[in-house]
Amino acid sequence: MQFRIDNASGRPVYQQIMDQIKRDIAMGRLIKNEKLPTVRQLAGQIAINPNTIAKAYRQLEQQGIIVTKAGAGAFVANLDSSLSRSVRKKLISEELERIAVDAYHMQIDRQTLLEWFDNAVVKFNLPSKKG
Amino acid sequence: MQFRIDNASGRPVYQQIMDQIKRDIAMGRLIKNEKLPTVRQLAGQIAINPNTIAKAYRQLEQQGIIVTKAGAGAFVANLDSSLSRSVRKKLISEELERIAVDAYHMQIDRQTLLEWFDNAVVKFNLPSKKG
DNA sequence: TATTTGTACTATTTCAACTATTACAAATAT
């Protein structure tokens, strides 16, 4: 598994780890029950402290995205969003609105933004309705 | 002008200020050349340090969203995105992809996400093509 | 039974965010 950490991005390393694992799962590069790198492996590979990886795994588990077993390792969990629809809508819509504001100030027209949106969404395996 | 600061959100206060000003402009609540609250006014109203407001204004000016004149105040600037199209596309697309990943893990289907996207975009005055 | 694995804990360092205060130059009002 390949990781790319950008120390100049301002984004905390443990969040970059989380981002990339979530992204790989969403793109189908990591599948259900697949084993993730061990905490110590990944810490060695990226050359950072094991605690930072542990923090990322801890939060991913809390979000229900991976399952960890002491002694065995960390594994991709089943999809199971325990958040209510209203909470999910609120979280996603806030982000979407922030993007719309940025698009306004960058003078991006509606059609172009929709095009970029489609390009982004098509990369991931979102279910279709009733799917 | 009304401001709402959430100290528990984890988002820095100066960014919350920026968010709300950018949002108000994008929604047409603040129009070109309109005067913003003074640094000291706003600091008093929100009960935070003037430096924090100054930081927000400084960055908004750097982004070309407002214009400031010492002695006069801060004003809404003309729309003028100096960023290249490729840079704008990269910035926006990265955010859109992050949302798509989150939507995947929340098991949000394509149609629903598009619907939420439309709801978000319609709130702001994005130009139409050639507009 | 020895090793590997995730977890927990404490201590320390680093840095961004924020506060507090003072000072200054440009714009404005009188």
Added chain:
DNA sequence: ATATTTGTAATAGTTGAAATAGTACAAATA
């Protein structure tokens, strides 16, 4: 002119998250 208001700059200090360093422990595995 001159006093006031404005954004800006600078210094110093506080707070909290992020990350490092090291040790220890219990569960799973070989």
